[in-house]
Amino acid sequence: xxxxxxxxxxxxxxxxxxxMFVSQLVAIFLKYNAEALHLRKAFDRxxxxxxxxxxxxxxxxxxxxSNQLSDLxxxxxxxxxxxTEQAKTFGRLSMQGVSQHVDVLTRFINKHGRDIGTxxxxxxxxxxxxxxxxxxNSQAVQEAASVLYCRILFDQLRTVNTQFASLFxxxxxxxxxxxxxxxxxxxxxxxxxxxxxxxxxxxxxLEYEGLDYQTPANEMNDIISHxxxxxxxxxxxxxxxxxxxxxxxxxxx
Numbered sequence: 419x420x421x422x423x424x425x426x427x428x429x430x431x432x433x434x435x436x437x438m439f440v441s442q443l444v445a446i447f448l449k450y451n452a453e454a455l456h457l458r459k460a461f462d463r464x465x466x467x468x469x470x471x472x473x474x475x476x477x478x479x480x481x482x483x484s485n486q487l488s489d490l491x492x493x494x495x496x497x498x499x500x501x502t503e504q505a506k507t508f509g510r511l512s513m514q515g516v517s518q519h520v521d522v523l524t525r526f527i528n529k530h531g532r533d534i535g536t537x538x539x540x541x542x543x544x545x546x547x548x549x550x551x552x553x554x555n556s557q558a559v560q561e562a563a564s565v566l567y568c569r570i571l572f573d574q575l576r577t578v579n580t581q582f583a584s585l586f587x588x589x590x591x592x593x594x595x596x597x598x599x600x601x602x603x604x605x606x607x608x609x610x611x612x613x614x615x616x617x618x619x620x621x622x623x624l625e626y627e628g629l630d631y632q633t634p635a636n637e638m639n640d641i642i643s644h645x646x647x648x649x650x651x652x653x654x655x656x657x658x659x660x661x662x663x664x665x666x667x668x669x670x671x
Contacts, residue, residue, distance in 0.1 A: 421623035421635040423616040424642040428609050430649050433478040433601060437471050439645060440608060444468065446637045455629055460618040467608045477599040483589045487539065490582040494546055495535035497575045502527055504568045519562035526552070526559045539586060546579045 452461040563569040623631035
């Protein structure tokens with residue numbers, strides 16, 4: 419009796435989901451005797467795609483880090499703008515005892531440049547490092563920040579700047595080991611190999627009726643069905659106007 423493998427619209431999988439999907443199928447079939455099931459050649463080809471799949475995974479991780487860096491850099495700029503606006507707000511008030519602190523904080527911001535955070539990553543980080551070091555060494559600026567209720571913004575700026583520097587270093591180290599990756603070409607080739615494996619599996623299940631193809635097929639179909647259901651649900655959310663790209667990737671425990 420011919421066993422049927424459920425087909426999945428592979429192009430709808432995100433890169434990280436695609437890598438996980440292929441790896442999970444390989445892991446499932448590794449538990450079975452490919453030689454005895456007459457699928458050694460087809461399965462070897464499928465296993466052979468894993469090194470290329472790993473390139474997609476590494477490249478996708480690098481892209482994710484780039485997005486995080488952009489968010490952190492934007493947050494640094496938002497924080498310094500918040501501090502600037504806070505000083506302006508207090509400068510427009512008639513509250514006693516704040517004008518001198520407004521002057522101190524305004525001079526401090528002007529010293530480091532109101533365009534801080536708008537240039538390239540390296541320059542931004544250096545200038546924010548200098549600003550934070552200057553802040554730490556100035557009792558007057560710290561007092562002004564406290565009186566004008568923006569000390570918390572300086573604390574957050576320090577945290578974000580440290581996170582940015584650490585993440586930027588991580589990306590630099592990883593980028594040096596990641597070659598240019600044509601993810602579309604790798605996925606297209608892997609799609610062909612995967613479909614060939616499924617076709618061979620179904621053919622052999624018909625050709626060798628005395629062998630158990632149903633058990634591995636059931637395991638693979640369970641995984642495929644899960645992805646299929648999740649993809650359908652995501653499509654529905656997208657059509658309803660929801661932002662799906664910020665969602666967590668599909669996973670199978």
